[in-house]
Amino acid sequence: MPHMLTTGAAGSAPTGENPRAKRANVDELICWWSIPIFYQIFALVFGYLTKIMRPPIPGPTLAQDGIIAFTLGNATHMQVGTVLLGIFLGFASMGTGVIVVQMRRMSISSVLPYGYLACGAAAALPGCYFCALLFSVAAFRPDRDPHLIALLYDAGFAGFIGCLGCFATQYVVFAVAIFLDRNRIFPKWLGYMTIWNFVTELVAAPVWIFKRGPYAWNGLLSFYLGVVIFVVWIVCVIIYLKKAISNQPLGEVEPA
Amino acid sequence: MAAPVHDTGLSVANDAEGNSKRHLPGDANVWLFVIGDMVIFSCYFTAYLFDRGHSHELFLQSQQHLSQNVGVINTLILLTSSLFVALSIQAARAGDLGSASRFLTLGFACGVGFVLIKSYEWFLELSSGWTISSNAFFMHYYMMTSLHFFHVLLGLVILTMLRRELRRMASPRLQFLQIGATYWHMVDFLWIIIFALAYLMR
16 A cells, blocks of 8 residues: 655645745755765775775785785875765765655655665665775784785775675665655666666675686676666666655655 | 456557557566666676686586586576466466466476576586686686576566466556566576576587
């Protein structure tokens, strides 16, 4: 049975009687901005500052000297990147919240948006912060034992790409919600695209097994294909999330 | 026993007899998905072929450890299941929901057969000592077949949903049935390519 959405007493005209009356969904739009801003910061931190994306060649089989050079060579950049990420990580949570609010407008049980939220909470820390953190720990003391630096290098990279599996359930939940939704909050093809994303996450999972080849953490399939599909997907999500917010009737009261 | 099958096609309206005049079975979204999934799989196939080109001898030797007979049996099973699913859709379109449901059950049973045989085949290969980290061939083999296996499991879930639609809905939605069938045919098609690459190319 689809959730019934009720409109506030004042409908679309703010009369002052309905405490939820507003001129536009400004609150949601403000939160929506957290998503593109977060991903710009993410790109800056991981692409330019920490240089984790794209991974150094040859990746898992990099010699000890190479690992030391990579980790300590841009120590300051890495540390600044971690600081930035720490501050802006909350934006990812806000972005998840916006998606959850839109999911609650769908004609589905609340278990799916809450599941999405919970999966996001479980995956966010290992998904990005953990990696940056480990590299900054490695760079914190330049005279650290090289074996420990190599350990942090392995843990950082394999964890970063391997933990993409944590997001897998989140994507499935999102896709299922879109497919079941009769209120058409998001287009159905976005649900299918989410399944593609999920498939690439599955393929990213075996980075713990391989040190070279397309399924290693710097591999063509585990890393590059996954990143390309993710970028396409998140751009579509950002665009259609904004559309969903814009199309949301003013004064719409969320179901309890 | 004919029952009305509810057709909510996206494009052209039904003609006087209620037959769909659409060219595209299912809806455009699932075809987009199928194409995208095949593009993703083709990246995996390309990586396999690339590595095969590099280590031709290794791949040839490793392939000898796969049983072509089992591969053929699996291929026949999936082809048969696709046939049953197609017959099911045909029956549903004609309003014969009983036959449609029975064909779907047969298709599902074939899918389960594939799952069991594939699992047993993996068990044999693993028992012989060929694991995912044995060499490049087996890395690709296990990754491709695992990914496909997951698609088959999802397909079984989808077939169950289709059967439920046929049995419990007063007027089952033909479009929904076709969407599920399209996915299943894609799964079959992907297996044929995997079979050709891993088992046949020698």
